[in-house]
Structures are given as C-alpha cells and as structure tokens.
Amino acid sequence: MPVASSQAIWQLLSENDEAARHLGVGLAQHNGIRTRALSATKDFQQDEVILASDSTRVIRAADLQGRRFEGCPDDACRLALHVAERAKTGRDSFWTKALAAYPSFSEFEALGMPLAASERALAVLNQVPDFQALATSVRQTRGAMLSALESYNRHSTTQLNFADALWGRLVVDSGLGDVRCGPHVAPVLDWVNHSTKPNVRYECHDGRVTLQALRRIRTGEELQASYNQLGPMANFARYGIIEDPGEAKPLSPSSCTRLQIVSLDKEPVLRAASKFAQIHCGDIGARQPAASATATASTPTGAAPPVPKPEPAMETVPPKMGKLELSIQPLTQIPGVSNLLFGPRPFVPLSPSAWDWAAPTALAQPPAPLLALLPLPSLAPARQKRTTRAVGMRRNKRQASRIKTAYFEMEAADPQVPQDGAVDELQPKLPADPEQGHLVTNHTNHNSTSAAALRRVWNFQVHGTSPRLQHPCGVLDFEISMGKLALLGTGHDAFERPYEEQPGQWTLAVSACFGQLSSFEERTSRLLQQKALRPFLVPSSRPSLSRARRKSAPRSLGGLARGEVVVKPEFLQPSEASGKFRDGELKKVSLLAAWEERCAFSVERSEEKNEGEHCLAQGCVAYCGLWQMVQAARDDDLQLLLNVTDRASRLVNDLASERISAFEFAGKVWPHWATFQHYLPGGKHILHPDTDKGEHCMSLAVSFSTHGVDFTGGEIKIYECPPSVPDCGNRGRSRTHVPKEGGPFARKLLNGTLLPLRAGEWLWDGEPEAAYHVRQLLRPASGTAMVWLSETVHQVEPVQGGHRKSLFYWFTCKEPLQDAAFDWTGLAQRLRDPTAAREKRSGARPPREGQANCAGLSETWRRVRLRGLIGCQGGEEDGQGWPKKSQGPAEVGKLLRAQWIWHGRR
Ligand SMILES: C[S@@+](CC[C@H](N)C(=O)[O-])C[C@H]1O[C@@H](n2cnc3c(N)ncnc32)[C@H](O)[C@@H]1O
Ligand SMILES: O=C(O)CCC(=O)C(=O)O
Ligand SMILES: [Fe+2]
Numbered sequence: 001m002p003v004a005s006s007q008a009i010w011q012l013l014s015e016n017d018e019a020a021r022h023l024g025v026g027l028a029q030h031n032g033i034r035t036r037a038l039s040a041t042k043d044f045q046q047d048e049v050i051l052a053s054d055s056t057r058v059i060r061a062a063d064l065q066g067r068r069f070e071g072c073p074d075d076a077c078r079l080a081l082h083v084a085e086r087a088k089t090g091r092d093s094f095w096t097k098a099l100a101a102y103p104s105f106s107e108f109e110a111l112g113m114p115l116a117a118s119e120r121a122l123a124v125l126n127q128v129p130d131f132q133a134l135a136t137s138v139r140q141t142r143g144a145m146l147s148a149l150e151s152y153n154r155h156s157t158t159q160l161n162f163a164d165a166l167w168g169r170l171v172v173d174s175g176l177g178d179v180r181c182g183p184h185v186a187p188v189l190d191w192v193n194h195s196t197k198p199n200v201r202y203e204c205h206d207g208r209v210t211l212q213a214l215r216r217i218r219t220g221e222e223l224q225a226s227y228n229q230l231g232p233m234a235n236f237a238r239y240g241i242i243e244d245p246g247e248a249k250p251l252s253p254s255s256c257t258r259l260q261i262v263s264l265d266k267e268p269v270l271r272a273a274s275k276f277a278q279i280h281c282g283d284i285g286a287r288q289p290a291a292s293a294t295a296t297a298s299t300p301t302g303a304a305p306p307v308p309k310p311e312p313a314m315e316t317v318p319p320k321m322g323k324l325e326l327s328i329q330p331l332t333q334i335p336g337v338s339n340l341l342f343g344p345r346p347f348v349p350l351s352p353s354a355w356d357w358a359a360p361t362a363l364a365q366p367p368a369p370l371l372a373l374l375p376l377p378s379l380a381p382a383r384q385k386r387t388t389r390a391v392g393m394r395r396n397k398r399q400a401s402r403i404k405t406a407y408f409e410m411e412a413a414d415p416q417v418p419q420d421g422a423v424d425e426l427q428p429k430l431p432a433d434p435e436q437g438h439l440v441t442n443h444t445n446h447n448s449t450s451a452a453a454l455r456r457v458w459n460f461q462v463h464g465t466s467p468r469l470q471h472p473c474g475v476l477d478f479e480i481s482m483g484k485l486a487l488l489g490t491g492h493d494a495f496e497r498p499y500e501e502q503p504g505q506w507t508l509a510v511s512a513c514f515g516q517l518s519s520f521e522e523r524t525s526r527l528l529q530q531k532a533l534r535p536f537l538v539p540s541s542r543p544s545l546s547r548a549r550r551k552s553a554p555r556s557l558g559g560l561a562r563g564e565v566v567v568k569p570e571f572l573q574p575s576e577a578s579g580k581f582r583d584g585e586l587k588k589v590s591l592l593a594a595w596e597e598r599c600a601f602s603v604e605r606s607e608e609k610n611e612g613e614h615c616l617a618q619g620c621v622a623y624c625g626l627w628q629m630v631q632a633a634r635d636d637d638l639q640l641l642l643n644v645t646d647r648a649s650r651l652v653n654d655l656a657s658e659r660i661s662a663f664e665f666a667g668k669v670w671p672h673w674a675t676f677q678h679y680l681p682g683g684k685h686i687l688h689p690d691t692d693k694g695e696h697c698m699s700l701a702v703s704f705s706t707h708g709v710d711f712t713g714g715e716i717k718i719y720e721c722p723p724s725v726p727d728c729g730n731r732g733r734s735r736t737h738v739p740k741e742g743g744p745f746a747r748k749l750l751n752g753t754l755l756p757l758r759a760g761e762w763l764w765d766g767e768p769e770a771a772y773h774v775r776q777l778l779r780p781a782s783g784t785a786m787v788w789l790s791e792t793v794h795q796v797e798p799v800q801g802g803h804r805k806s807l808f809y810w811f812t813c814k815e816p817l818q819d820a821a822f823d824w825t826g827l828a829q830r831l832r833d834p835t836a837a838r839e840k841r842s843g844a845r846p847p848r849e850g851q852a853n854c855a856g857l858s859e860t861w862r863r864v865r866l867r868g869l870i871g872c873q874g875g876e877e878d879g880q881g882w883p884k885k886s887q888g889p890a891e892v893g894k895l896l897r898a899q900w901i902w903h904g905r906r
Contacts, residue, residue: 020051020188021041022040022041022042022044022050023038023039023040023041023050023051023188023223024038024039024040024041025037025038025039025191026039028193028222030193030194030195030241030242031241031242031243031275031279032242032275033111033112033240033241033242033272035111035193036103036191037191037193037222037223038188038191038192038193038222038223039220039221039222039223040217040218040219040220040221040223041219041220042219043216043217043218043219044213044216044217045213045216046213046214046215046216047212047213048212048213049210049211049212050200050210050211050212050213050217050223051188051189051210051211052208052209052210052211053186053189053208053209053210055207055208056094057094057098057186057187058184058185058186058209059079059082059083059086059184059185059186060182060183060184060207061075061076061078061079061177061182061183061184062075062182064078064079064082066155066156067155068081068151068152068155068156069081069082069148069152070151070155071147071148071149071150071151071152072144072148072151073144073148074144075178075182075183076169076172076173076178076183077144077145077148077169079168079172079177079183079184079185080145080165080166080168080169080171080172081148081149081152081160081165081168082168083099083168083171083172083185084160084164084165084167084168085156085158085160085168086099087099087100087164087167087168088158088160088164089158098187099171099187101187102171102187102190103170103174104167105163105166105167105170108167108170108174109268109269110268111240111268112240112268112269112271112272112273113170113174113239113240113269114134114138114236114237114238114240114269115138115141115142115166115169115170115173116166116170116269117138117267117269118267118736119736120267121265121267121269121270122135122138122139123135124262124265124267124270125269125270125273127258128254128255128258128259128273129252129254129255130233130251130252130255131255131259131273133237134233134236134237137237138237141169141173142166145162145165145166145169146162146165148165149161149162149165150693150694152165154673159623161606171185171190172185173238173239174190174238174239175190176189176190176192176202176225176227177190179202179227179228180202180204180209181202181204181207181209182207186209189202189209189211192211192223192224192225193222193223193224193225194224194225194226194227194235194239194241194243195224195225195226196226196243196244196246197224198214198224198225198226199213199214199215199217199221199223199224200212200213200214200217200223200224200225201214201225201226202225211223211225227239227241231243231248232244232245232246232248232276232280233248236272236273236276240269240272242272242275242276242279244279245279245280248280250280250281251276251277251280251281253281255277255281256277256281259273259274259276259277259281260274260277262274266742559655559656559657559658559659559660560655560656560657560659560698560787560788560789561659561789562659562661562721562729562789562791562792563718563719563720563721563775563788563792564788564789564792565718565776565778565786565787565788565792566655566786566787566788567778567784567785567786568651568784568785568786568787569781569783569784570783570784571647571648571651571702571783571784571785572644572702572782572783572784572785573783574783576640576643576644576783577704577782577783605617605618605619607686608685608686608688608762609621609683609684609685609686610682610683610684611682611683611684611798612682614682615680615682615683620679620680620681620682620683620684620799621677621678621679621680621683621684621685622677622678623675623676623677644702644807645671645674645809648671648700648702648785648809649669649670649671649811651700651785651787652669652698652700652787652809652811653668653669655698655787656668656669656697656698656811659789660697660698660789660791660813661727661730661791662689662691662695662696662697662729662730662789662790662791663691663695663696663697663812663813663814664813665697665813666813666814666815668815669697669698669811669812669813670811670812670814670815670817671809671810671811671812672693672694672695672696672810672811672812672817673693673694673809673810674807674808674809674810675807675808676805676806676807676808677804677805677806677807677808678803678804678805679711679714679796679799679803679804679805680799680803681713681798681799681800681801681802682798682799683714683796683798683799683804684714684795684796684797684798684799685795685796686762686769686795687717687719687762687764687769687772687793687794687795688735688764688793688794688795689728689729689730689764689790689791689792689793689794690790690791690794690810691729691730691790691791693810694810694812694814694817695812695813695814695817696790696810696811696812696813697789697790697791697811697812697813698787698788698789698790698810698811699787699788699789699790699792699808699809699810699811700785700786700787700808700809700811701716701780701785701786701806701807701808701809702783702784702785702806702807702808702809703780703781703782703783703784703785703786703805703806704782704805704806704807705780705782705802705803705804705805705806706780706781706782707779707780707781707804708779709782710782710802710803710804710805711799711800711801711802711803711804712799712800712801712802713797713798713799713800713801714780714796714797714798714799714800714804715777715778715779715780715796715797716777716778716779716780716786716794716795716796716797717774717776717777717778717794717795717796717797718774718775718776718777718778718788718792718793718794719772719773719774719775719792719793719794719795720772720773720774720775721772721793722767722771722772722773724766724767724771725765725766725767727791728764728765728767728772728791728793729789729790729791729792729793730791735762735763735764736762736763736766737760737761737762737763738757738758738759738760738761738763738768739759739760740759740760741759742759744756744757745757745759747763747766747767747768747771755768755770755771764793769795772793780804780806790810790811
C-alpha cells in the first residue's frame with residue numbers, strides 16, 4: 001500500500017489544513033484484506049467536522065470539457081481520463097503527489113479490485129453464475145474506456161495507454177465522489193474505508209464536502225463510512241469489499257461450489273471472490289475448500305506447508321469440441337422462444353406473432369449498406385447442387401477470448417428433407433483428429449415425404465468451435481455472422497446480453513436450445529427474399545472452401561488477402577523522397593528525435609515500441625501524429641502531405657476488396673490516421689495487427705529511409721495466422737501477456753506440443769509470437785510504399801543502428817470515421833492564398849484573425865493556424881509575438897509549445 005506516499009501528501013495537507021493534523025494514516029485489516037486506512041489522532045465529538053474539502057483539491061467531472069473527452073459515455077470515464085492525464089503530465093506539486101498517493105494499478109490488482117482483474121480471472125468469474133454480471137460489467141467498463149481512450153488520443157497531445165486509463169478509472173471508481181455527491185475525485189476524502197457500522201458520514205453542501213463524526217470517535221480509531229446501501233455483491237463488484245451478508249440473498253450452490261475451487265488461486269480477485277463465498281454461502285461455503293484443508297491438516301509441525309500445485313495458468317485448452325452438439329431438426333416451431341429480436345442496435349423486439357419477419361422499421365434505414373450477406377439457398381426446390389459461401393464469424397469484442405469459431409461452410413447437397421427420426425444422424429460428429437479443428441458432417445440420405453419447404457441438407461465445416469455461452473440448455477450455441485443481418489433470440493437474458501455490442505454488428509445466431517436450424521434456415525431464407533432487403537444484399541464473393549478445394553486453387557478475387565503485401569517501389573517521386581520533404585518534414589522529425597525536450601508528447605515509452613532499459617527510459621520511437629505534421633508543416637510540406645495522402649488513398653482503394661474480413665467493407669476505404677514514425681536504435685513494434693482502432697481495414701507504410709543504408713534491423717515481419725486462430729488479426733481479439741512472475745508457463749499447441757513462454761511475453765489472441773509463422777520479411781527502402789490488410793499480423797524488428805523513418809497510414813472501412821484532419825479544404829485554401837505565402841517568405845507573422853474571420857474557418861484551418869485560433873479567442877501576446885501560454889486551454893498550450901519548437905528551430 002502506498003502508505004509512504006500517503007504520508008508525503010499528508011504532510012503537504014497538514015501544512016495548509018489545520019484539520020488534517022488530526023488524522024493519521026496507516027493500514028487496517030478488513031475481512032482479511034489489508035488496506036490503507038485513516039485514523040483519528042484526537043477525540044472527535046459527535047457531529048464534529050473532521051475534514052472539509054478545499055475546492056482547489058477536488059477534481060469535478062462538471063469542470064471537464066474538451067473534445068478529448070467526447071468519447072466518454074459518462075462522468076466517471078471523463079474523470080478517469082483526466083486523472084490519468086494529470087498523473088502523466090502534471091507538474092503541479094499537489095496533484096502530482098496526491099495522485100501518486102492513490103494505489104498503483106498493481107496495488108489495485110492486489111486488493112482484488114474486479115476492474116483490475118486479469119482476463120483469465122474474468123473468464124473464471126464468468127463461469128460462476130452469481131458473478132457473471134460482474135464479469136460482464138467489468139468488460140463493459142473496460143470496453144467503454146478503450147473506445148473513449150481512442151478518441152482521447154486522437155484529440156489530445158498527451159497520449160495515454162490503456163493501463164493509464166484503467167488506472168484512472170480505478171481511482172475514480174474506488175473513490176467515493178459519486179457516493180458523497182456529484183462525481184469528483186478528492187484525495188483524503190477518498191481514503192475512508194467502508195463499514196456497515198460507520199463512525200463518520202459525508203455531508204455535501206454547495207459542492208463542498210465535509211467529513212463528520214457520526215458519534216464520538218476516540219483517538220486511534222479508524223474512520224469508517226458506509227459507502228452505500230447497494231448490498232454486498234454490488235460493493236464487491238465496485239470496491240472488492242467483502243461485506244457481511246446481512247439480509248443479502250445467499251449465493252447459489254453452484255456458485256459456491258465453483259468458488260471453492262479458486263480459493264488457492266494466485267489471482268487476488270479470485271481469492272477475494274472465494275472469501276466472499278465463504279461468508280455468503282452458508283453451509284457450503286463454510287466448509288473449507290478441500291485443498292487448503294489438507295494443506296493445513298497434513299502439515300507436520302515445523303515443516304514447510306506443501307505448496308499447492310499452481311494451475312498452469314497460461315495453458316489454454318483447445319476448444320471444447322467434445323461438447324459440441326448441434327441439433328438440426330425439420331421444420332418445427334422454435335420452442336422456448338418468447339422474444340425474438342431483429343434489427344440494428346438497439347434491437348427491435350418483436351412479439352412471437354410477428355415471426356413472419358416483416359422487416360422492422362428500424363431496418364428500413366440501415367446505418368450503412370448491408371454487406372457480404374450470405375446468399376442462402378432459396379426455398380424453391382433445388383435439384384442441382386449449390387454451394388453457399390464460407391461465412392466469416394464475427395467475434396464479439398467482449399467475448400473475444402471465448403469465441404473461436406472461425407468459418408464454416410454450408411453446402412446445399414441433394415434435395416432431401418430430414419425427418420424427425422433422422423435428427424440424430426444430422427448431429428455433426430466430431431472429427432477423429434481434433435488437431436484439424438474441423439467438424440465435418442455429410443448427410444444426404446434422408447427420405448423426403450413431408451416438410452416440403454426444406455429442400456436441402458447442409459454440410460457443415462466448423463473450424464475451431466467452442467461454446468459461445470454457457471447456455472441453460474447445456475448445448476452449444478453458435479453464431480453465424482451474416483454481414484449486417486441478425487436473427488437473434490432466445491428470450492434468455494444471458495444469451496441476449498452479448499449482442500449489445502458495436503453499432504452495426506448484427507449477428508445471426510442459432511442454438512439447439514432455441515433456434516432449430518431448419519426453422520432458422522427457413523426464416524432466414526424468407527427474410528432474404530423480402531424485396532425491402534434486396535437493395536442491401538450484396539452477394540458474397542468469398543470463395544467457397546469446397547469449390548476452392550475442387551479447383552485446387554481459390555478463385556482469384558483481386559485485392560489483397562490477409563498475409564499478403566503489395567510493394568510499390570517508386571511510390572514517392574525522387575524529389576519527394578529526397579527533396580523538400582526530406583529537408584522539411586524529415587528534418588523536423590529529426591529534430592523531434594531529441595526526444596524529451598522537443599516532442600515529449602509523441603515519444604512512445606511502452607515496451608511495445610522500445611527494447612531495453614535505455615529505450616524505455618527515453619523513448620526510441622517518436623510518433624508525430626497527423627496534427628503535429630500538419631501544424632508544423634510549411635506550405636510545401638503540406639502540399640507534399642496532401643499529394644502523398646491522395647496517392648496513398650488511391651492505391652489502397654485499388655487494392656481493397658471483399659477479402660477484408662476484419663470489418664465490413666463497403667467498397668471503399670478512407671484515411672483515418674497517419675503518423676510519421678522515427679525509430680532510433682532499440683525502437684521496434686511488437687507483433688500486432690492494425691485492427692485495434694477506428695475499424696482499420698488497410699495499412700500503408702511509406703519509407704523515407706533505406707534498410708542497409710540509413711538503418712539496420714527494423715525489418716517488417718509479416719505473419720500467418722497460427723492454426724488455432726485462423727482469423728487472427730480480426731477485430732475484437734485481445735492482447736494479453738504472460739504474467740511477469742511465477743511460471744514456468746507453457747502453451748499447449750493443438751498438435752500437443754508444449755511451447756515454453758517467457759514471463760511477461762506478449763500474447764496475441766492467446767498465442768505467443770512463436771506460434772505465428774513468418775510469411776515475409778520486408779526491408780523498407782526509401783520512396784517505397786507497402787500495403788497490407790490491417791488484419792495482417794506484423795511487427796517491426798528492433799532497429800540496430802541509424803534512423804528508420806516511415807510515414808504510416810491507416811485506412812478505415814467506415815466513412816464516418818474518416819479523420820477530420822483529412823479534410824484538406826482548409827489546407828487547400830491556405831495553399832492557394834498568396835498573401836499567406838508572401839508573409840511566410842518575408843518572415844512576417846500571419847495576421848491575427850478577428851472573431852468574424854475565425855468563425856468561417858474549417859477545423860483543419862483552425863489547427864493549422866494555431867495563432868489564428870488563439871487570436872480568435874482574443875489572447876494577449878507574450879512579448880515575442882506569441883500568445884501567452886496561460887491563456888488557452890491546456891492542450892492549446894501544449895500544441896503551441898510543439899509549434900514553437902518546430903518553427904523556432906527552422
Ligand atoms: C474509498 S477507498 C478507501 C481507501 C483505500 N483503503 C486506499 O488505500 O486508497 C476504497 C477502497 O478501499 C478498500 N476498502 C475500503 N473499505 C474496505 C473494507 N471494509 N474491506 C476491504 N477493503 C476495503 C477497497 O480496496 C476499496 O476499493
Ligand atoms: O513503421 C512501420 O513500418 C510500421 C509501423 C506499424 O506497424 C504501426 O505503427 O502500426
Ligand atoms: Fe502496425
């Protein structure tokens with residue numbers, strides 16, 4: 001616990017605050033959890049004010065404004081990002097010290113805070129009925145923080161990573177701002193522990209918070225407040241607190257049994273959940289878990305207790321194929337379905353009587369064209385063999401670590417109708433060799449007498465399937481993604497929940513429990529025949545797997561496929577590669593390479609991009625984002641950036657095709673973001689795809705330096721997916737790492753080989769780098785462009801010597817995500833504006849913009865003319881013709897600083 005840093009803050013406080021002198025800080029035990037606590041260092045009378053908030057020492061959500069917070073759905077998220085931002089950039093001694101006094105991320109983790117739990121722990125909790133909601137809510141919060149962070153990083157010069165943002169959220173959620181009154185963060189007031197028998201209470205008047213004694217408190221007593229009345233489960237979920245059950249409903253027996261097993265787990269949140277069960281399970285929970293009971297009983301005096309065999313934490317089990325059971329029945333009603341949902345998010349509930357799939361109104365105006373839809377065979381009698389396409393399985397982000405189904409193929413075979421009696425035969429059999437991860441069935445021999453509407457039997461191939469949800473039916477649920485069409489429904493809450501996903505992510509789902517396949521098929525076919533949907537149905541051009549096999553080579557679709565790279569050697573004209581841009585932009589970027597001082601906001605210090613202590617300390621890769629490039633650019637730099645962007649857009653659009661499988665491809669991609677990256681020795685980029693942000697579909701790198709001439713090392717490795725993750729690199733997949741301590745760890749490959757893992761090693765989709773095969777090694781050369789699908793897993797090898805420079809573009813599949821920075825209207829204006837050009841040449845400063853002039857400026861134009869922006873706000877000069885830093889919002893100050901340097905060094 002950060003008691004030492006708490007004491008520092010304490011000192012700071014008590015220098016200014018009389019009341020703080022009467023409080024002490026130390027450690028207390030609550031139900032086995034050791035945590036920091038506040039105590040009284042004098043006696044307090046009932047109702048006496050113990051501490052009052054000082055407005056300068058409170059961060060209120062209401063005060064947080066700015067585009068960078070716009071991705072946040074709520075105040076807690078805004079506060080979290082702001083707290084993380086302050087912790088990273090703060091020079092202010094009070095807040096720097098105060099934030100350092102909150103627990104660090106690993107301390108939160110050690111306290112068993114669910115929000116800090118590992119993915120593995122969440123997966124375990126997700127299997128415990130009473131803790132499923134907790135696991136879902138943690139994933140939801142993290143998901144929300146992740147997307148808010150993405151937006152934050154686009155609009156802020158301070159760049160935060162996910163750990164920063166999550167830490168901020170932990171500070172906010174474990175604090176009590178919203179419990180006291182409106183959402184805020186307040187050091188010290190945030191540090192009172194919880195008790196169902198409190199001795200203090202918070203009072204909140206006019207935004208000022210006081211801590212008051214509920215009764216007489218004696219010197220040395222711990223101060224304890226009652227956080228809220230939400231009950232033990234809610235308090236555990238939010239604070240990791242184990243509260244006495246009181247009136248609370250006991251946990252279900254199945255939760256209790258499952259939680260006993262994890263009592264020895266090294267994951268604090270699992271231990272805490274197990275402890276929670278001990279208190280909340282009555283008889284079942286009161287029994288000591290078998291393992292620990294043995295450990296205690298059999299320990300001879302003086303001998304070391306037997307060390308429980310640690311779970312092979314990182315060993316993942318191949319999908320539970322043994323449980324796969326897919327029931328296909330002839331036309332019947334869908335039993336047990338009480339609520340069928342269909343449509344874009346938010347789903348439009350239809351009553352069972354509306355099952356004729358009348359297109360709900362919500363679908364009349366879909367947000368984007370429907371894409372790559374599965375052309376199911378029609379219900380008309382089909383004599384000839386027809387093949388449907390392979391269907392890409394969309395992964396649900398929150399379910400990322402669980403859904404493994406990748407593709408399956410449906411093939412219409414002989415027009416036979418399965419009979420009731422044939423149901424068993426229709427159950428796909430597991431492959432003899434699970435290594436292949438295939439499930440193959442072939443049923444063509446059913447006599448058809450009735451149910452004439454169904455005229456085909458499908459062959460299925462399921463690659464690497466695992467249950468999507470633990471369903472009450474106990475059988476496999478699986479889902480078929482059909483572009484943007486969704487047929488969902490069980491009426492079962494647990495099943496529906498995962499579909500509250502990304503906008504536009506519609507999923508068609510079926511399970512033996514609710515949507516028997518034939519019925520599902522019929523409904524789908526009928527649906528697809530609706531005229532209203534026709535305009536949105538784009539026949540898939542994915543190659544059928546079986547056709548591909550028959551013809552021994554897949555039909556060429558044009559465009560890039562995952563793992564392929566197109567290299568264009570003379571993408572830049574010689575003058576661009578070595579001329580102005582080099583003198584202009586490159587020189588500036590080189591100047592930025594004097595890291596700390598000059599481009600402090602753009603230097604990456606993560607392990608992701610830096611090798612070794614030295615690089616981690618100073619940052620060996622500078623990322624100069626699009627805005628920075630634009631702001632610092634001279635007219636000719638801008639012209640060049642504009643030309644290159646335009647050329648890059650045309651090239652990637654020529655190469656884009658439906659073979660993009662990470663996101664839906666609507667026939668066009670748009671530039672979403674670009675950075676100029678400068679790698680010094682030790683700079684690298686770990687194995688990754690580029691599908692993590694902004695629905696990236698295509699990636700393009702333009703080199704401004706040559707391997708073997710300007711730098712050594714720094715090759716780009718292009719990978720193939722490992723057999724266990726055939727759609728690696730698709731969105732929704734997760735990156736984790738092997739624990740830094742413990743082990744040894746190993747990953748069992750599908751063929752049974754044990755692959756040793758390094759402590760701390762990154763895993764993508766649960767697989768270490770060694771499970772990925774290198775398909776190509778690219779050596780960048782100046783002027784060359786390289787294009788690949790963003791879902792292609794790649795890596796930049798550590799640079800050994802020299803300077804590696806590349807301009808990198810990410811293209812998105814979604815037009816609304818095109819970054820405003822690529823609206824070049826303002827730039828084009830500036831480039832055409834001879835007055836500005838003259839002023840530049842004569843060294844005169846651009847004129848200050850008046851309010852009226854500013855109103856008409858495009859966002860890009862505003863940013864380019866930063867002085868104009870500040871001028872618009874009527875700022876004062878600092879004596880050298882530049883606006884005073886204190887005037888603009890903080891980020892403007894930072895931009896200004898960056899611009900100062902860039903201009904100043906010319
Ligand atoms: C508002 S903070 C209290 C100050 C906290 N002890 C600290 O060091 O920052 C809430 C956090 O304190 C811990 N905590 C508070 N009351 C607790 C209790 N009764 N039992 C266990 N942990 C408690 C939990 O980790 C919780 O998330
Ligand atoms: O610098 C490069 O060539 C590749 C960079 C990259 O892959 C990335 O930033 O995503
Ligand atoms: Fe990349």
